[in-house]
Amino acid sequence: MQDLRIILIFLVLVTFTLPACAQNLYVWNNYDNTLYEYYKNPTERAKFIEALEETILKAEESGRVPPGIYAEYGYAQYEEGNFTEAVAYFQKEYDKWPESRILMAKMIRNAKFLSERARESLPPEDNKSEE
């Protein structure tokens, strides 16, 4: 009987203490798998960008946006050549995380520089875009 009681106490303790170990500061929405799938299939960039966007939306709902996510999304836009969008997200990272400011300031500067250059390389009369 005594043994049974001890086993019961043991089980109760285990069930109540273990969940406390798994804690989440942030909403990641499978960010690790998203990145893994992208490295596995680098051609599926659209999926990667979409998944990052989804993570941001979900995390913003509860205000628990993980560090680096705005910047990662901004960089994906940067690589796509969407420099305005990139700057906006680098700025979000900059505002939310003081630790990111040196890097984000550089990224914003780069994105603005590339965006200027892209604009200059397009002669104004040559407006027929090839989309």
Add this chain to the structure above:
Amino acid sequence: MANPKIFLIVLALSIATGCAVTHKDKDYTKFNAASPRSILIVPVVNRSVEVTAPDYFLTTTPIPVAERGYYVFPVNLVKRVLEDDGLSDADLVHNAPTSKLCELFGADAVLYIIIERWDAQYLVLSTIVTVELTYIIKDGKTGETLWEERAIMTYEPQSTNTGSLLGDLIAAAVTAAVEKAKPNYIPLAREANKKALKYPGSGFPPGPYYEEPSGR
């Protein structure tokens, strides 16, 4: 007679006192003195023969470090920026002065990870998958090592018991074939991270964004 009882009580207490049975304490003097707020996880050095291992492994790293309460720089952006700067080889990055890297990214500390093993041994009837990793955190100002740990994990898929010896052999062979085609290292890598980063234990102390787990 009393022995099993005492054993159970001790076991229950050791689990109740924390997530981990406390290991021999590490010396956190340097770590606490540096008290980094941000950690730069740089591309992973590969000493295994699996060429995809470093990129795949990298994806498992930011979540546990950020959940420990540190600002973690976006790993993919960092990797690409380093590549653009001519540091596409992780060995080059690991050999560069830590202070230089930290200056470039504005980081307080760098987490270096080396894949020592990432392999599957194909035995006739089963497969043993192994990952072994070395983790080192260095201070961004002094370049001194603030924390280091090595973790090894192995995994052997269990063969299903069909009740007959021949059936068991066939099941095991099928399992081995499946694992051979595509051994899944990622869950094992995550376990290795968990083991290495466990705190209190082998890991490093929580950072500025850490919150005590509330009874959510």
